[in-house]
Amino acid sequence: MINKNYSICFISFFFLFMMSMLMFVMMMYFIMNNMVIFLEWELISFNSVSIVMSILLDWMSLLFMMFVLLISSVVIYYSKSYMSSELNLSRFVILVLLFVFSMILLIISPNIISILLGWDGLGLVSYCLVIYYQNFKSYNAGMLTALSNRIGDVLILMVISWMLNYGSWNYIFYLDFMKNDYEMFIVGAMIIMAAMTKSAQIPFSSWLPAAMAAPTPVSALVHSSTLVTAGVYLLIRFNLLLENxxxxxxxxxxxxxxxxxxxxxxxxxxxxxxxxxxxxxxxxxxxxxxxxxxxxxxxxxxxxxxxxxxxxxxxxxxxxxxxxxxxxxxxxxxxxxxxxxxxxxxxxxxxxxxxxxxxxxxxxxxxxxxxxxxxxxxxxxxxxxxxxxxxxxxxxxxxxxxxxxxxxxxxxxxxxxxxxxxxxxxxxxxxxxxxxxxxxxxxxxxxxxxxxxxxxxxxxxxxxxxxxxxxxxxxxxxxxxxxxxxxxxxxxxxxxxxxVMWFMPNLSTYGITYFYLKMSQNLLKNIDMGWTEMYSGQGMYNIMKKYSMIYNIFQMNNFKIYLFSFVLWMVMMLLILVN
Structure with missing residues (x-):
């Protein structure tokens, strides 16, 4: 198991390091020749509908990818020693690789749909990595991280729905000449909000220190070139739209x-x-x-x-x-x-x-x-x-x-x-x-x-x-x-x-949940333990109990009651006959 774990670390390190060197060479070539490559790969074509995967390669995306791959390769190599006592080291390395590939998908995407895939992949895998040590503190930190990032995911989904007004989701086509359009104004506002959640600006700051529950190699990766920089990179790409x-x-x-x-x-x-x-x-x-x-x-x-x-x-x-x-x-x-x-x-x-x-x-x-x-x-x-x-x-x-x-x-x-x-x-x-x-x-x-x-x-x-x-x-x-x-x-x-960060951790946990927990406590006390008990479970129980006690008296004294009712009946008959 140990040799297998070490081999997956070394193979991942070598692959990522060589990829980063390749990106470096490509980036130098691109920047010297002032090149941009826009690739479109048609996945499905059905009548007039075509689903296309787009990739944008320019000096900026290649340089950023080189940095991400270099840091992640070094972090995986470092994890070989830091996480040596970990039995499931291969699981850890696979999670880190998923994290890195989600970031790369976000970097090379000129399309808001594929950006969402990378963006959501970062949020999901970051949750898995923050709760990696599986204790109560890690679970709380993971939930705070995931739910804070979900706000950004929802805003990106709303951007996708607003961009239905245009012909495609390749946002780079519309940034410059559509920037005075009302729809683009809405899109810009949502992009800024989404970037604020991912890059932990006020009022979404509390998840970033909480994410320290993750293993230290993950923290090195998250805080340098992947998760928190995604919001900054998105705004860099949308910068033409956001001017003024x-x-x-x-x-x-x-x-x-x-x-x-x-x-x-x-x-x-x-x-x-x-x-x-x-x-x-x-x-x-x-x-x-x-x-x-x-x-x-x-x-x-x-x-x-x-x-x-x-x-x-x-x-x-x-x-x-x-x-x-x-x-x-x-x-x-x-x-x-x-x-x-x-x-x-x-x-x-x-x-x-x-x-x-x-x-x-x-x-x-x-x-x-x-x-x-x-x-x-x-x-x-x-x-x-x-x-x-x-x-x-x-x-x-x-x-x-x-x-x-x-x-x-x-x-x-x-x-x-x-x-x-x-x-x-x-x-x-x-x-x-x-x-x-x-x-x-x-x-x-x-x-x-x-x-x-x-x-x-x-x-x-x-x-x-x-x-x-x-x-x-x-x-x-x-x-x-x-x-x-x-x-x-x-x-x-x-x-x-x-x-304590201007009470932000309290506001984003206790402050949000307090109202709902208080309301549910009142509902429990007044409805579940109150009126519902009176008119359903406890009330029915009391009525049935009372009647069963009366029936019990009849059943226990049935001979005496029978004689008494017989005498009562005879007396009533006599009275009727006399009259």
């Missing part, structure tokens, strides 16, 4: 607030995987807000660079959790750099890439996004949201590094931390190389002309100001444990509000 729409202004506000909310919540969190999940949420907010400003190429650029260092970050977290005997609380960690130096190296570089430290992958996209945003004509509120959120990213990253690497070890007096096996390290070093190189490589390749952005000195240095402030606050919080200051600065309710 009112809903994009709403999306800008909501995604900015998502970025801010995730940054604050991550600073209050002590679960290692949830901190990284909230950082994903923050970066998704950044991508969606840049998209809503009408810059799809920049959003795509950040999507790709973010995928590399976020997958690496989750892999390092998985190794650390393994080393710590499955402990995820960062308060029990500390000083691990001395014991597992190579993992710590990968962890620190991916963390610094997340902060946008020059000249790592995150810097090329994040710095460009912030400077382009500084040049735009947006108001001060959005400007502050961006820069405060950037400062918060540095804040929780430095706090995490302090807790993991620099503070004293806190778990137990007898411990056995050792450098992990080479399977995990090899897979992490592939992503480490990409986390360093992919930013510069993509910026030279995607943008024909370099962006030269001229700003006043203070605005140019604004990123450095907020980053230094974040470093200072992160050091203070982790070294001096100043969370007790909350008691004096904030009320208990406000600090609690900041801690």
């Amino acid at each position: 729409m009112f809903f994009l202004k709403m999306l800008l506000l909501l995604s900015g607030l998502t970025m801010f909310m995730a940054g604050i919540s991550a600073n209050y969190e002590f679960d290692l995987k949830k901190i990284i999940a909230l950082s994903t949420l923050s970066q998704l907010g950044l991508m969606m807000s840049i998209l809503s400003m009408g810059l799809p190429d920049l959003a795509f650029f950040h999507l790709l660079t973010h995928a590399m260092f976020k997958a690496l970050l989750f892999m390092c977290a998985g190794v650390i959790i393994h080393m710590m005997s499955d402990m995820q609380d960062i308060r029990f960690m500390g000083g691990i750099g001395s014991y597992i130096p190579l993992t710590s190296l990968c962890m620190n570089i991916s963390n610094l890439a997340l902060c946008g430290i020059p000249f790592l992958a995150g810097f090329y996209s994040k710095d460009l996004l912030l400077e382009v945003m500084s040049m735009s004509s947006l108001n001060l509120f959005i400007y502050l949201l961006y820069y405060i959120s950037t400062g918060l990213t540095v804040f929780y990253t430095i706090r995490l590094i302090m807790y993991l690497m620099i503070n004293d070890y806190n778990l137990m007096s007898i411990y056995n931390l050792f450098e992990e096996d080479y399977i995990m390290l090899k897979s992490m070093f592939v992503l480490l190389f990409m986390s360093v190189m992919s930013g510069s490589f993509l910026s030279w390749m995607i943008f024909y002309d370099p962006y030269m952005i001229y700003l006043p000195v203070n605005m140019k240095l604004m990123v450095i100001y907020v980053s230094l402030m974040g470093v200072f606050l992160g050091y203070l919080v982790s070294k001096m444990q100043i969370y007790s200051v909350n008691k004096f600065i904030f009320t208990y309710q406000l600090s609690n509000f900041l801690c």
Whole structure:
């Protein structure tokens, strides 16, 4: 069984890795020759009705597929060691492959029907992966994830029904010249809502940290290049349609607030995987807000660079959790750099890439996004949201590094931390190389002309100001444990509000179910246990019981009653005769 499990891991890794290299070569050829291939394959033709499968291959879909295949191949190779104690490893690998192929179907689809297949496949397989460990917590997280994503599925179905007004479901034909049409206005609004559910923007944010119940390799895949990026990619494809729409202004506000909310919540969190999940949420907010400003190429650029260092970050977290005997609380960690130096190296570089430290992958996209945003004509509120959120990213990253690497070890007096096996390290070093190189490589390749952005000195240095402030606050919080200051600065309710994602997990679970559960309790009390009991089960029982008691008296005393009735009858007859 073990050899069979290992062989399926290796075969899947090799196949996906070679496919990603093929996509890379094709993408280079396409981008150099400015090519787009649109394939149509007729499945059924019946009279005038033809059912056609469409595939769109351009530099964007090929590049994204290359990243998805590369990360998924590395994740499967990593799972060979991480999930080595799993008896059904082949089942796990097959689920991951289904997940990846659903994402690829979504990437290459110019047709809203095949997009629905990929979109729904992602939602279904993500449910299976989140409940993989089969306990009560995983089940709750899986239901929250699946039901949040169902909202997006329903909206895509409604888009399909609205597009019956046109000749086909190949939406790319209608984006440009039909964008002033009323039907396309409705379609655009629904697409934005669907993308918000999949990419976990406010008010659908609570499922993303809950999905951490999945195994860590799945988290690395979900949070880097597959599930959460599907909404961003859909909006990139629909961007022509969405220009100058009112809903994009709403999306800008909501995604900015998502970025801010995730940054604050991550600073209050002590679960290692949830901190990284909230950082994903923050970066998704950044991508969606840049998209809503009408810059799809920049959003795509950040999507790709973010995928590399976020997958690496989750892999390092998985190794650390393994080393710590499955402990995820960062308060029990500390000083691990001395014991597992190579993992710590990968962890620190991916963390610094997340902060946008020059000249790592995150810097090329994040710095460009912030400077382009500084040049735009947006108001001060959005400007502050961006820069405060950037400062918060540095804040929780430095706090995490302090807790993991620099503070004293806190778990137990007898411990056995050792450098992990080479399977995990090899897979992490592939992503480490990409986390360093992919930013510069993509910026030279995607943008024909370099962006030269001229700003006043203070605005140019604004990123450095907020980053230094974040470093200072992160050091203070982790070294001096100043969370007790909350008691004096904030009320208990406000600090609690900041801690738990603005009460969103409660609102999306307890808040939604409370009304229905309360109503069903009243129905149970008043109908099932009340009137229905009186007039059906319990009432009938009481009436039957009363009558049966009377009949019982007759039956037990039947001779006496017979004599009595006979005498009574004779007396009545005599009275009648006398009269």
